[in-house]
Amino acid sequence: MTIQLPTGSGELKAYEPRTEPFAATPGTPFTSRTVFSAAHVVADPFADTTPDSPAAVDWEATLAFRRHLWSHGLGVAEAMDTAQRGMGLDWAGAAELIRRSAAEARAVGGLIACGVGTDQLTGPATLAEVRAAYEEQLALVEQSGAQAILMASRALAAAAKGPEDYLEVYGHLLRQASEPVILHWLGPMFDPALEGYWGSSDLDAATDTFLEVIAAHPDKVDGIKVSLLEAQREIDIRRRLPQGVRCYTGDDFNYPELIAGDDQGFSHALLGIFDPLGPLAAQAVRVLDTGDAKGFRELLDPTVELSRHLFQAPTRFYKTGVVFLAWLAGHQSHFTMVGGLQSARSLPHFARAYELADGLGLFPDPKLAEERMKNLLSLYGVNQ
Helix, strand or coil: CCEEEECCCCCEEEECCCCCCCCCCCCCCCCCCCEEEECCCCECCCCCCCCCCCCCECHHHHHHHHHHHHHCCCEEEECCHHHCECCCECHHHHHHHHHHHHHHHHHHCCCEEEEECCCCCCCCCCHHHHHHHHHHHHHHHHHHCCEEEECCCHHHHHHCCCHHHHHHHHHHHHHHCCCCEEEEEECCCCCHHHCCHHHCCCHHHHHHHHHHHHHHCHHHEEEEEEECCCHHHHHHHHHCCCCCCEEEECCCCCHHHHHHCECCECCEEEECCHHHHHHHHHHHHHHHHCCCHHHHHHHHHHHHHHHHHHCCCCHHHHHHHHHHHHHHCCCCCCCCCHHHHHHCCCHHHHHHHHHHHHHHCCCCCHHHHHHHHHHHHHHCCCCC
């Protein structure tokens, strides 16, 4: 049995789907690395909304997906970029997501960290207003019992005049935080509004400011998440961190080598690609827990082609591929996204994502995935 998949050249090619999925079983958290999967939200397909409406979320399906991740030992990074934060999910929706997910994490004993930003600000803001917005969100996350992830702020990028403004705002927030936080540096490939973050478009200068923030408050920084898609830069930053401050890779292009590490250290993980890769990634890290770095790489290296495909430019639309694969895998009953973002990638992009994910055995029911892919193809006029 084959399926006809469209290529970027306008032709069709025959693909023979797998019949057996990758064999992965749920398990306990890991011992050698701390691993978070940033998780997507499931839209309510029956809500009468527009792309400009507040997000309508299917809460049960959204929380069920988080239980899936926790069951494999992964932590959940909540209300982050992968959850369409700032691309369909506004602060009101994110706040509700944080409350619900944090409560669910307590109920099942799952590891959770939640994004703290300034997205309740909808127009130009002063530094004082940016700081107050961060404070409001930090208080909510801490009250929920989750760890805080201080995310990069579009409003701060617009308001800051230079590095000193970042040092002042982040210094204030770190002094105020009741527990150590994760600092998140999201590059402009994920969000163009973050160009020049930390006060400079020169990444070397920006890195110096970033590290200065950490050096001034090492007791309040659990770790950093770096999403710049430059492996060597992450390694260089990792080697300059104060002792006890972790590096969580956010590099969806180079994660196997960064997590495996070298003789001078390694990265933990906080990755959007671990949303579709969850069970396989968990199995790989368990192999790494035994000290078998080669076996870890043998499992995880083949996934990089899929990740680079999903995160190809414009990178910010990777969420569409993540939700598409969750639908094919049976984690949700539809391929609808908040903000209508299901339209953000092309049919050839979806076809290639299906082919790569199926080749890895990511679909628990390959036949279901094939049927859903054929249904999508038929909607585009590609009959089988």
